[in-house]
Amino acid sequence: MEFRDSLGGAGLLAGARQLFDWLVPGRNPDCIRSDQPEPSVGVPIHNRPVTGRIGLAGDWHGNVSWAMSRIRLFAAQGISTIYHVGDFGLWPGATGEYFLKTLHRACVDRDLEMFIVLGNHEDYHRAAAMQLDEQGWLCLESYPRFRFAPRGHTWIDAHGARFAALGGAGSIDRNTRRIGIDWWPQEELTQFDCDRLVANVRSQQWARVDVMLTHDAPAGLRRFGMTERPAWFTPEIEDYCAIQRIRLRHAMDEVLPRWLAHGHWHDYFRDSWDGLSASGTYYHCEVLGLAADGMRGNAVIAEVLPGFGLGAITELLP
Numbered sequence: 001m002e003f004r005d006s007l008g009g010a011g012l013l014a015g016a017r018q019l020f021d022w023l024v025p026g027r028n029p030d031c032i033r034s035d036q037p038e039p040s041v042g043v044p045i046h047n048r049p050v051t052g053r054i055g056l057a058g059d060w061h062g063n064v065s066w067a068m069s070r071i072r073l074f075a076a077q078g079i080s081t082i083y084h085v086g087d088f089g090l091w092p093g094a095t096g097e098y099f100l101k102t103l104h105r106a107c108v109d110r111d112l113e114m115f116i117v118l119g120n121h122e123d124y125h126r127a128a129a130m131q132l133d134e135q136g137w138l139c140l141e142s143y144p145r146f147r148f149a150p151r152g153h154t155w156i157d158a159h160g161a162r163f164a165a166l167g168g169a170g171s172i173d174r175n176t177r178r179i180g181i182d183w184w185p186q187e188e189l190t191q192f193d194c195d196r197l198v199a200n201v202r203s204q205q206w207a208r209v210d211v212m213l214t215h216d217a218p219a220g221l222r223r224f225g226m227t228e229r230p231a232w233f234t235p236e237i238e239d240y241c242a243i244q245r246i247r248l249r250h251a252m253d254e255v256l257p258r259w260l261a262h263g264h265w266h267d268y269f270r271d272s273w274d275g276l277s278a279s280g281t282y283y284h285c286e287v288l289g290l291a292a293d294g295m296r297g298n299a300v301i302a303e304v305l306p307g308f309g310l311g312a313i314t315e316l317l318p
């Protein structure tokens with residue numbers, strides 16, 4: 001019979017095997033589990049001591065005294081590498097220069113290096129004038145202890161963990177700011193930026209990113225509500241900000257991070273995301289939101305675990 005010929009015998013056996021593979025965790029090729037590390041290979045970005053611990057910091061907004069207190073606390077805990085998730089304090093004029101100079105001096109004195117993902121409140125005119133170093137980081141000649149991540153930048157750290165950065169975000173108060181003075185249109189996370197991240201990850205044949213550092217929170221991870229709606233927060237601005245979070249989420253769904261740390265929303269929280277890529281791959285991601293300067297949860301120490309993302313996270317208390 002035609003029906004028996006197409007489904008019976010070997011066909012039925014193959015179908016049962018496929019069903020078994022799909023149902024049993026670890027045998028389903030479409031399901032990526034976070035407890036299955038993959039071997040990490042590549043060239044470390046620098047020759048820092050392998051401590052397995054990094055510093056992570058949220059928005060500093062050019063606040064010198066607060067930033068200095070975090071640097072002192074990081075150094076006291078033996079941290080040599082700090083990742084900053086944006087609204088760092090790259091700012092024009094004398095106050096901006098004082099911020100960079102003071103922090104850089106502290107980093108030299110304590111043998112610290114900072115890797116910074118730019119946010120929305122940053123001087124993008126100055127960022128555009130930075131030079132790329134041989135590892136693809138943006139640099140300021142006078143401040144070699146600071147390196148800034150171009151959007152979509154990827155790297156493997158000294159512990160073998162795979163990192164990706166995607167900075168930028170929309171300013172909800174953009175209508176109250178002046179272009180080139182305290183607002184720069186280059187804050188916008190564009191589709192081009194997201195495509196570059198995906199292309200970078202794919203060109204290195206990474207199945208997943210261990211740790212993704214962003215300024216904004218990808219859409220859908222958490223509902224951020226405003227308790228009041230000022231006149232300057234127009235529907236156009238709301239859309240402008242929301243579309244960037246959606247782009248970020250789509251990029252995240254392509255590179256499947258095990259962990260994602262972000263700032264921008266000035267709130268310290270832990271969340272998780274069970275995502276689905278455009279090609280139908282399910283994945284799980286742990287999310288860490290960092291608070292802003294002057295707030296609890298602005299800075300943490302985290303263990304880096306290649307193939308897993310982050311391990312223990314310790315909050316630096318003020």
Ligand SMILES: [Fe+2]
Nearest residue numbers: 087119120264
């Ligand atoms: Fe921000």
